[in-house]
Amino acid sequence: MARDPNLYDYLPNDGSRPKITWPNGARVAFWVAPNIEFYELDPPKNPSRGAWARPQPDVLNYSYRDYGNRAGFQRMMEAMDRCGIRGSVSLNVAMCEHHPEIIKACADRGWEFYSHGTYNTRYLFNLTETQEREVIQDSIDTIKKHTGQKLDGWLAPALTYTDNTLDLVADMGLTYVCDLFHDDQPGPVKVKKGRLASIPYSLEMNDVIVYNINLVSPRRYAEILKRQFDRLYAEGAESGTVMCIPLHPYLVGWPYRIKAFEEALEYICGHDKVWLATGREIAKHFLDNNYDGFAKAAHQVAEAPV
Amino acid sequence: MSDTTKTVGGSGLQPNAQVNTPAGGAGMPASYLQYDKRRYGMDHERYAWSQLHTRPRVVWPNEARVALWVIPALEWFPLDMKGKPFKPPGAMVTSYPDLRHYTLRDYGNRVGIFRIMQALEARGIKASVATNAAVAVRYPALIKACVDKGWEILANGLDMDHLHYEGLALEEERRLVTTSLDILRRVSGQTVRGWLSPAKSESFVTPDLVAAAGCDYLCDWVNDDMPYAFTTKSGTVTAMPHPCDIDDYQILINNHHTEDDFRDALIDQFDVLYREAAHGGGRVMAVSLHPWITGQPYRIAALEQALDHIMGRKGVWAATGAQIVDAWRAQPAAA
Numbered sequence: 001m002a003r004d005p006n007l008y009d010y011l012p013n014d015g016s017r018p019k020i021t022w023p024n025g026a027r028v029a030f031w032v033a034p035n036i037e038f039y040e041l042d043p044p045k046n047p048s049r050g051a052w053a054r055p056q057p058d059v060l061n062y063s064y065r066d067y068g069n070r071a072g073f074q075r076m077m078e079a080m081d082r083c084g085i086r087g088s089v090s091l092n093v094a095m096c097e098h099h100p101e102i103i104k105a106c107a108d109r110g111w112e113f114y115s116h117g118t119y120n121t122r123y124l125f126n127l128t129e130t131q132e133r134e135v136i137q138d139s140i141d142t143i144k145k146h147t148g149q150k151l152d153g154w155l156a157p158a159l160t161y162t163d164n165t166l167d168l169v170a171d172m173g174l175t176y177v178c179d180l181f182h183d184d185q186p187g188p189v190k191v192k193k194g195r196l197a198s199i200p201y202s203l204e205m206n207d208v209i210v211y212n213i214n215l216v217s218p219r220r221y222a223e224i225l226k227r228q229f230d231r232l233y234a235e236g237a238e239s240g241t242v243m244c245i246p247l248h249p250y251l252v253g254w255p256y257r258i259k260a261f262e263e264a265l266e267y268i269c270g271h272d273k274v275w276l277a278t279g280r281e282i283a284k285h286f287l288d289n290n291y292d293g294f295a296k297a298a299h300q301v302a303e304a305p306v
Numbered sequence: 307m308s309d310t311t312k313t314v315g316g317s318g319l320q321p322n323a324q325v326n327t328p329a330g331g332a333g334m335p336a337s338y339l340q341y342d343k344r345r346y347g348m349d350h351e352r353y354a355w356s357q358l359h360t361r362p363r364v365v366w367p368n369e370a371r372v373a374l375w376v377i378p379a380l381e382w383f384p385l386d387m388k389g390k391p392f393k394p395p396g397a398m399v400t401s402y403p404d405l406r407h408y409t410l411r412d413y414g415n416r417v418g419i420f421r422i423m424q425a426l427e428a429r430g431i432k433a434s435v436a437t438n439a440a441v442a443v444r445y446p447a448l449i450k451a452c453v454d455k456g457w458e459i460l461a462n463g464l465d466m467d468h469l470h471y472e473g474l475a476l477e478e479e480r481r482l483v484t485t486s487l488d489i490l491r492r493v494s495g496q497t498v499r500g501w502l503s504p505a506k507s508e509s510f511v512t513p514d515l516v517a518a519a520g521c522d523y524l525c526d527w528v529n530d531d532m533p534y535a536f537t538t539k540s541g542t543v544t545a546m547p548h549p550c551d552i553d554d555y556q557i558l559i560n561n562h563h564t565e566d567d568f569r570d571a572l573i574d575q576f577d578v579l580y581r582e583a584a585h586g587g588g589r590v591m592a593v594s595l596h597p598w599i600t601g602q603p604y605r606i607a608a609l610e611q612a613l614d615h616i617m618g619r620k621g622v623w624a625a626t627g628a629q630i631v632d633a634w635r636a637q638p639a640a641a
Contacts, residue, residue, distance in 0.1 A: 041350050044338050055391050055471050059526055060506040060550065066529035071358045075578075094344050099355060118341065128333035135339065215561040218574065255531070255578035256552055256571045 007166060007180065007189050008198065009298035018293035020185060020240035022285065026275035027236025028229070029282045030268060033155075033178070033201060034076060034247045035090040036106070038098050039065045040121040048125035049160060065120075065250045069099055072253020077105060079262045083269040088279040090116040090155045090178070090246070093139045096146035107147050112278040114178075115139035117157025124160045132164055136172050152280045155179060155201065170194035176283035184232065184241050186286040188295040195291060197283045199242065204228070206246040211257075222260035229268045236273070242282060243268075352513065353536050353545065362638040363587025364532065370623035371583035372576065373630050374616055376433045377502075377525075377548060378422050378595040379462060380448065382440040383411045387467035394466050394505035395555050396596070411598050415445055418601015423455060425610050429617050434458040434627040436502045436525070436548075439489040440465035449493050458626035459494040461486055461521065463504040472509040483515045499523060500627045502548060514539040523631045531579070532590055533634040544631045544640075546592075553594035558605070565608035568600075572612035580619060587639075590630060591616065 011017060022029050041062050043051045052058035080087060089106050091113050096103050106113065117124070118138055127135065140151045154169045155178040166177055170191035177189060178201035189196040203209050205228060210221050225245065232241040252261050268274065277285075343349035366373050385408045387398050396411060398404040426433055435452050437459055442449045452459065463470070464486045470479055483501075491498045501516040502525040513524055517540035524536055525548035536545040550556060552575055557568045572593060579589040593612075600609050616622055625633070634640055 038349075040343070046334065046338070054507065055473065057472060057508060057510055059508045060528065063527035063529035064550065066527075070356065070529055071531050074357060074359045094341065097344050097346060098348070100346070101357060101360075118339075122338065126334050127338075131333055131339060215563075217557075217561070217563050217567045217571070219567075219570065254551060254575070255582075256575035258578055259574055 002163065003304070004301070007191075008182065008187055009190070009295075010301050011183075011187065011294060011298040013184070015238070016297070017185070017239065018290060018297055019238075020286070020290050022236075022240040022275045024275065025273060027234075027240065027273040028232050028271075029240060029242045029275045029277045029285075030229075030244075031242070031277050031279055031282060032080060032085050032087050032245045032247065032265075033090050033279065034073075034087045034249060035116060035155075036073070036095055036102060037065065037068070037092045037116065037120045037248070038095050040119055043119065043121035046123045046125055049123050049158070051121040068248060068250030068253055069095075069102060072249035072251070073102055073105075075253045075255070075258045076247060076249045076261075077109075079258060079265060081109070082262070083265045085265065085269070085276055086278055087111040088153065089113045091143070092116050092118060092120050092157065093142040094119050096142050100146065103146055112153070112280050113143050113147050113149050113151070114153025114155065114176075114279055115143065115151055115174075116155045120158050123158055124156055124162055124165060127162055129162075129164050129168065132162060132168055133172065136168055136174075140172065152176060152283065153178065153199070166196065167192045170196040175287060176279060178244075178246075178279065184235075185239070186242060186282060186290070186294075188291050188298070195287055197286050197291060199279055199282050199286070200244055201246055202244045205244065207248050207251040208246075211251050218257040218260040221257070222264040225261075225264035226267050229264075229271075233271060233273070351537060353534055356534070358531060359586060361532075361587075362641075364589075364634060364637050364639050366588040366623050367633055368623065369621065371588060371621040372579050372616075372619075372623070373588060373590045373633070374431065374622055374624045375546075375590055375592045375627055375630055376426060376431055376595065376624070377436055377460065377592060377627070378419060378433055378597055378600075379436040379502075380415055380419065380438060380441040380445075380452075381411060381462070381466050381504075381596070381598075382415075382438045382444065383408060383466045384440075389467070391469065391471050391473065392505075392507075394469060394507070395560075396466065396598075414596060414598030414601055415441060415448060418597030418599075419448065420451075421601045421603075421606045422595060422597055422609070423451070425606060425613060427455060428610075429613050429624075431613065431617070431624040432456045432458070432626055434460045434500065436460045436462040437490060438462050438465045438504070439486040442489050442493040446493055453494050453496065458500070458628055459490055459496050459498050460500040460502055460525070460627060461490050461498050462502045466504050469505055469507045470503050470509050470512045471507050474509055476511065479509060479512065480515050483512075483519050487519050487521070499631070500525060500546070502526060506550065513543070517541060517543050523627060525627070533631060533640075535640065544634065546627055546631065547590050549592050549594055554596055554599040554605075558599055565605040568605075569608035569612045572609075573615050576612075576616050576619075580621075583621075 152175045176197040180198040347355040501521040506526045517538035523544040
């Protein structure tokens, strides 16, 4: 085990960074990342993480998540449609087989699909490199087969990793990851091979964290989203920022939560210097224009004494 | 994305269990990357996959837009509860004897439920009361009061310390089901058609046992806003959208929100369902209540205000679970 993930150098946000200029002079690259997930009722066990809080079958927690696909997804999608927002789907790729109707609805709208593993109940913990490559290849192949899209982005299933994960996704041709939470701007990820960008996702704006960990009310969530946006929009006048709203249809898609989300989306999209982007588009812009400058400006980190 | 490491209170909607076993290096068995149930639809046989917005429109009696289903729970938490295989929401907390939590739960059965009863009666609403059989044995006068108000008795297992879970011997689980239903049917004089497992905890066979014992609707699964067909070994029953996420325990106890927040959540929930019903067909608004929570003097007005908002709209049908099930089964959506 390492003391430092050794995935990025130190690049302080002190005004000295190379400037990011988004298309059309936008201040904020705004993207919405719905996690479209399938949780298994009776998955095999991984010694590093249990799948369910209760003994299997945990019908409460299983059905709680299934709600997102049956009911919540449609509400979330309609709210995004009203604001002209294309989603960047964080996809458990087995959804392509289980619920192709949802995949088609996203594809018909020009949404991006990136990988969130195969199932949200199959973790990367303890996989060998060969096994992990098999999981990544499954995602590449499944997304290609069902959507025609090249897989560019990665968010590890249930945020589970090995020491190899980001090296492998870069080696297999992906261009960005959402797994790192160290910045409000994209940044280079140090991998063995390839060029990989970290694109700001967010735990703080993530409805799982907001609703299930921080236990906030829906109306308060709308306030949080608006405040986050306001500051990033103001700061984006100096150098482009990124705001992501990661979503889970099983949470945001409840009737009593959707109104507050709609209101926050309308507020954000009512500003003119906002780039309504996808994860892939943000990554490409950064890789084409800023990756090298950011890599060059960053400070190498010395090893701390033991 | 998924749940992270922090454990959320006792609501049952908890983040996944975390186990800190260091990686061994040998990898996972090959079976870990095999997916026998990777196929169209669900990974089990209990119900068909479908999205709410694609189903035939439901038309409620008198073309109501929303069926309002209120479900108070009458629970008994034994003082010496074992919490096997886990402590249900509302369980004892301190070392034995935990008088404060025991008696506060019992407050609901002595005091809180009657505030709810008055609030519902004043607005012409008949509830389905989810009842532990132990409550019927211990407080038959309470069951009689519910029955006299025209409320439906909905089975909620034996008590809050007899959970249904995989690993319970089949005969023991069957005994829990039949004993609970026998008691509730005898004391209430009702057929008792609906079943809610204590803490919504099931084994793999709970729905089969419940259906075999004569129940025709089930309230454990929280995956829909509408009734849907649910398969058991004793025939098809109806799954009813009994909520967990929006109930008083989750919002007031687990999330520590105010009673005004609870009222607003109910109102926002209703408003969206009512809006959807205009084009999507009839909807169900389920209000799950715990009398020891909502029945407190300072909280009851929040429920009354939410109910006033709901009942003040045209096209709201206040119904029991059994009435909703029967009306739904007569619809093309049930086919």
